[in-house]
Amino acid sequence: MEPILEPALETRPEQPYVSIAIEAPLSEWGKVNALVPEVFDWLARRGVPPVGALFYRYHSVADDVLSVEVGVPVATPQEGDGRVRAGSKPAGTYAVLVHEGHPDRIRDTFAKLDDWAHREGVEWDLVDGVWAGRFESYLTDPAEEPDLGKWRTEVAYRVVG
Incomplete structure:
Protein backbone atom coordinates (compact mmCIF):
# COMPACT_ATOMS: atom_id res chain seq x y z
CA MET A 1 0.00 0.00 0.00
CA GLU A 2 1.37 3.38 -0.97
CA PRO A 3 1.35 6.01 1.77
CA ILE A 4 -1.37 8.63 1.68
CA LEU A 5 0.75 11.78 1.87
CA GLU A 6 -2.18 14.11 1.43
CA PRO A 7 -5.58 13.72 3.06
CA ALA A 8 -8.16 11.82 1.06
CA LEU A 9 -11.79 10.84 1.56
CA GLU A 10 -12.60 7.12 1.58
CA THR A 11 -15.90 5.30 1.97
CA ARG A 12 -15.53 2.34 4.30
CA PRO A 13 -17.82 -0.52 5.35
CA GLU A 14 -18.58 -1.44 8.94
CA GLN A 15 -15.75 -3.50 10.50
CA PRO A 16 -16.19 -5.65 13.64
CA TYR A 17 -13.48 -5.53 16.29
CA VAL A 18 -12.65 -6.39 19.89
CA SER A 19 -11.14 -3.86 22.27
CA ILE A 20 -10.41 -2.77 25.80
CA ALA A 21 -11.53 0.72 26.79
CA ILE A 22 -9.54 3.01 29.06
CA GLU A 23 -9.38 6.63 30.13
CA ALA A 24 -5.92 8.09 30.60
CA PRO A 25 -4.02 11.36 30.34
CA LEU A 26 -1.12 11.53 27.88
CA SER A 27 1.25 11.53 30.86
CA GLU A 28 0.08 7.97 31.61
CA TRP A 29 -0.05 6.71 28.01
CA GLY A 30 1.97 3.65 29.00
CA LYS A 31 -1.23 2.28 30.58
CA VAL A 32 -2.91 2.48 27.16
CA ASN A 33 -0.02 0.82 25.34
CA ALA A 34 0.07 -1.92 27.99
CA LEU A 35 -3.35 -3.12 26.77
CA VAL A 36 -2.03 -4.12 23.33
CA PRO A 37 -0.72 -7.59 24.31
CA GLU A 38 -3.84 -8.23 26.41
CA VAL A 39 -6.12 -7.77 23.38
CA PHE A 40 -3.95 -10.00 21.19
CA ASP A 41 -3.74 -12.65 23.95
CA TRP A 42 -7.54 -12.63 24.29
CA LEU A 43 -7.90 -13.26 20.55
CA ALA A 44 -5.24 -16.00 20.56
CA ARG A 45 -6.91 -17.86 23.46
CA ARG A 46 -10.11 -17.98 21.41
CA GLY A 47 -8.46 -18.83 18.11
CA VAL A 48 -9.73 -15.62 16.49
CA LEU A 54 -4.04 -2.72 15.77
CA PHE A 55 -5.80 0.60 16.35
CA TYR A 56 -6.67 3.16 18.95
CA ARG A 57 -10.22 4.49 18.74
CA TYR A 58 -10.54 7.90 20.35
CA HIS A 59 -13.93 8.87 21.76
CA SER A 60 -13.33 12.15 23.58
CA VAL A 61 -10.93 14.37 25.50
CA ALA A 62 -11.91 16.12 28.73
CA ASP A 63 -9.46 17.87 31.05
CA ASP A 64 -6.53 16.26 29.18
CA VAL A 65 -7.95 12.77 29.80
CA LEU A 66 -8.55 10.73 26.67
CA SER A 67 -11.30 8.15 26.39
CA THR A 76 -16.94 -11.63 12.36
CA PRO A 77 -18.58 -10.08 15.43
CA GLN A 78 -17.39 -11.62 18.71
CA GLU A 79 -18.86 -11.91 22.20
CA GLY A 80 -17.03 -9.75 24.71
CA ASP A 81 -16.36 -10.84 28.27
CA GLY A 82 -16.69 -7.64 30.26
CA ARG A 83 -13.11 -6.38 30.06
CA VAL A 84 -12.73 -7.13 26.35
CA ARG A 85 -15.72 -5.86 24.47
CA ALA A 86 -17.07 -6.28 20.99
CA GLY A 87 -17.58 -3.27 18.77
CA SER A 88 -17.44 -2.14 15.19
CA LYS A 89 -15.91 0.65 13.20
CA PRO A 90 -18.93 2.43 11.76
CA ALA A 91 -19.48 2.50 8.02
CA GLY A 92 -19.16 5.88 6.40
CA THR A 93 -16.86 8.37 4.77
CA TYR A 94 -13.51 8.95 6.44
CA ALA A 95 -10.80 11.54 5.97
CA VAL A 96 -7.59 9.50 5.86
CA LEU A 97 -3.91 10.42 6.14
CA VAL A 98 -0.89 8.18 6.77
CA HIS A 99 1.68 9.34 9.30
CA GLU A 100 5.24 8.24 8.56
CA GLY A 101 7.67 8.28 11.47
CA HIS A 102 7.75 8.01 15.23
CA PRO A 103 4.30 7.80 16.85
CA ASP A 104 5.31 10.59 19.25
CA ARG A 105 5.11 12.97 16.25
CA ILE A 106 1.61 11.92 15.19
CA ARG A 107 0.13 15.18 16.45
CA ASP A 108 1.70 16.83 13.38
CA THR A 109 -0.43 14.53 11.22
CA PHE A 110 -3.54 15.29 13.30
CA ALA A 111 -2.88 19.01 12.74
CA LYS A 112 -2.38 18.49 8.99
CA LEU A 113 -5.68 16.62 8.76
CA ASP A 114 -7.48 19.28 10.83
CA ASP A 115 -6.06 22.10 8.66
CA TRP A 116 -7.09 20.26 5.48
CA ALA A 117 -10.63 19.71 6.80
CA HIS A 118 -10.95 23.39 7.67
CA ARG A 119 -9.79 24.45 4.17
CA GLU A 120 -12.07 21.91 2.45
CA GLY A 121 -15.12 22.55 4.64
CA VAL A 122 -15.09 18.97 5.93
CA GLU A 123 -16.67 18.40 9.35
CA TRP A 124 -15.79 15.61 11.76
CA ASP A 125 -18.70 13.42 12.86
CA LEU A 126 -19.15 14.47 16.51
CA VAL A 127 -22.15 14.15 18.81
CA ASP A 128 -21.98 15.99 22.15
CA GLY A 129 -18.18 16.05 22.01
CA LEU A 139 0.29 -0.34 9.86
CA THR A 140 3.84 -1.35 10.82
CA GLY A 161 -22.30 13.33 5.38
Missing part, protein backbone atom coordinates in the same frame (compact mmCIF):
# COMPACT_ATOMS: atom_id res chain seq x y z
CA PRO A 49 -7.25 -14.16 13.99
CA PRO A 50 -6.90 -10.40 13.54
CA VAL A 51 -7.89 -9.17 10.08
CA GLY A 52 -6.25 -5.78 10.21
CA ALA A 53 -3.96 -3.44 12.06
CA VAL A 68 -9.87 5.52 24.06
CA GLU A 69 -10.21 1.89 23.02
CA VAL A 70 -7.27 -0.35 22.13
CA GLY A 71 -8.67 -2.62 19.43
CA VAL A 72 -8.08 -5.18 16.73
CA PRO A 73 -10.32 -5.83 13.69
CA VAL A 74 -11.85 -9.30 13.34
CA ALA A 75 -13.70 -11.01 10.48
CA VAL A 130 -17.82 12.33 21.22
CA TRP A 131 -16.22 11.29 17.92
CA ALA A 132 -18.31 8.85 15.88
CA GLY A 133 -15.15 7.44 14.38
CA ARG A 134 -11.62 8.62 15.06
CA PHE A 135 -9.03 5.90 14.52
CA GLU A 136 -5.25 5.61 14.63
CA SER A 137 -4.21 2.29 13.01
CA TYR A 138 -0.66 0.96 13.31
CA ASP A 141 4.50 -4.61 12.65
CA PRO A 142 7.02 -3.84 15.43
CA ALA A 143 8.41 -7.40 15.10
CA GLU A 144 9.36 -6.62 11.48
CA GLU A 145 10.41 -2.98 11.96
CA PRO A 146 11.63 -2.09 15.46
CA ASP A 147 12.76 1.41 14.39
CA LEU A 148 9.88 3.69 15.47
CA GLY A 149 11.14 6.34 13.06
CA LYS A 150 10.14 4.07 10.16
CA TRP A 151 6.64 3.24 11.35
CA ARG A 152 3.51 4.02 9.34
CA THR A 153 0.27 4.89 11.12
CA GLU A 154 -3.04 5.59 9.44
CA VAL A 155 -5.20 8.35 10.87
CA ALA A 156 -8.88 8.13 9.84
CA TYR A 157 -11.69 10.42 11.04
CA ARG A 158 -15.31 9.81 10.08
CA VAL A 159 -16.86 12.88 8.47
CA VAL A 160 -20.38 14.25 8.46
